[in-house]
Amino acid sequence: MSQLHTGRVVSSTGNHCVVADEAGTLQRCQLRHRQGARPVCGDRVDWHADDGTAYIEQIHPRRNVIERGDFRGRPRALAANIDRLILVVAPAPTPDLLLVDRYRVLAGAADIPLMIWINKTDRAEGAGSEPLQRLTDQQTELGLPMLRGSAETGAGIEALKTWIHAETVILVGQSGVGKTSLTQHLIPALALRTGEISEASGQGRHTTTDTRLFPRPEGGCLIDSPGVRTLRLDHLSVRDVAAGFPDITEKAHACRFRDCHHLEEPQCAVQSAIKQGQIDPQRLMNWRRLITETGGADSNQAQP
Incomplete structure (x- = not known):
C-alpha cells in the first residue's frame, strides 16, 4: 500500500468525500465499501492513493458528533469533532424560545459547548426587544455565555473571533437572523473556497452539499450545515x-x-x-x- 496521509473531511456526499491536508490542499477520496461508518464533515481520516485514485482507509475516533433524526426517527450523522455551537439570535425575527431549547438539548446530548451570539444590536429597539430580553434573562440565569454585536456594522466581531480562536464552530439559528452575514465576516474567502470544494468533488463549481467545513484566517474552522437548521430531536432520549x-x-x-x-x-x-x-x-x-x-x-x- 502507498503512503498513508491524514486529513480532515470538508465535504461528504454519495460514495466520495473531499479531504483537506494541513496545508489546505484538497483531495477527492473514494469510500471503501467495507467501511461501516461513513465519514462526515469534520472527521479526521487516513487516506492513500492507488493507481491515481485516493481511498479512505480509516476514520479517526470522534470526540463528538451532531446527529439529527430522519423521517423515521433514526439518527443521521451530520458533522463531527466540533468545539462549539453558536446560536445566532436577533431582535427580528422574534426569538423562538422553543428552538433555543431544542439547540440546548442537541448541544448537551452531543457534549458540545453552546453559546449565543446576539446579532443586529444596532436594531435592538422595537418589537423584538422584549422577547429578546426574555431570552437573555432565561439563558443568563442558566449560565449560557453570550456575546453581542452586529454583522452589518462589524461591532463585536473581533471579540467573537477572539472567543472562538482555533475552534471548530457551527452557526445555527432561525432564518433571517444574519448567519450568512456573520459567516462572511468569519470566512472572507467563502465564495472562493466553496468553488474549490465543488471542483475537488468533481460535481462542478455551482454544486452545493449539505455540510461543508471552511478554515478561518485566524485559525480554527467553521462548518456550514443547513441540516442542523431543520432540527428534529426524536432520535434522542x-x-x-x-x-x-x-x-x-x-x-x-x-x-x-x-x-x-x-x-x-x-x-x-x-x-x-x-x-x-x-x-x-x-x-x-x-x-x-x-x-x-x-x-x-x-x-x-x-x-x-
Whole structure:
C-alpha cells in the first residue's frame, strides 16, 4: 500500500468525500465499501492513493458528533469533532424560545459547548426587544455565555473571533437572523473556497452539499450545515431532553410525587418555582413539548 496521509473531511456526499491536508490542499477520496461508518464533515481520516485514485482507509475516533433524526426517527450523522455551537439570535425575527431549547438539548446530548451570539444590536429597539430580553434573562440565569454585536456594522466581531480562536464552530439559528452575514465576516474567502470544494468533488463549481467545513484566517474552522437548521430531536432520549432543562429537573426532585406532571398536583416544587419567578413558565411548556416528541408520555420518565 502507498503512503498513508491524514486529513480532515470538508465535504461528504454519495460514495466520495473531499479531504483537506494541513496545508489546505484538497483531495477527492473514494469510500471503501467495507467501511461501516461513513465519514462526515469534520472527521479526521487516513487516506492513500492507488493507481491515481485516493481511498479512505480509516476514520479517526470522534470526540463528538451532531446527529439529527430522519423521517423515521433514526439518527443521521451530520458533522463531527466540533468545539462549539453558536446560536445566532436577533431582535427580528422574534426569538423562538422553543428552538433555543431544542439547540440546548442537541448541544448537551452531543457534549458540545453552546453559546449565543446576539446579532443586529444596532436594531435592538422595537418589537423584538422584549422577547429578546426574555431570552437573555432565561439563558443568563442558566449560565449560557453570550456575546453581542452586529454583522452589518462589524461591532463585536473581533471579540467573537477572539472567543472562538482555533475552534471548530457551527452557526445555527432561525432564518433571517444574519448567519450568512456573520459567516462572511468569519470566512472572507467563502465564495472562493466553496468553488474549490465543488471542483475537488468533481460535481462542478455551482454544486452545493449539505455540510461543508471552511478554515478561518485566524485559525480554527467553521462548518456550514443547513441540516442542523431543520432540527428534529426524536432520535434522542427523554433523559437527553431532561438534561437540557436543569432548572426544571433540579426542582422536580422536591416534588411530593415521584410521577408529578407539574400541572396541578399538590406540593409541586416546579409550579412553586414558577410562581416565585425562579423558572420561566415558557421553559416548562417547551420541556413538555420536547419530552412528548422524544416518546415520553409522562413527566416522570424524565426524572433522573
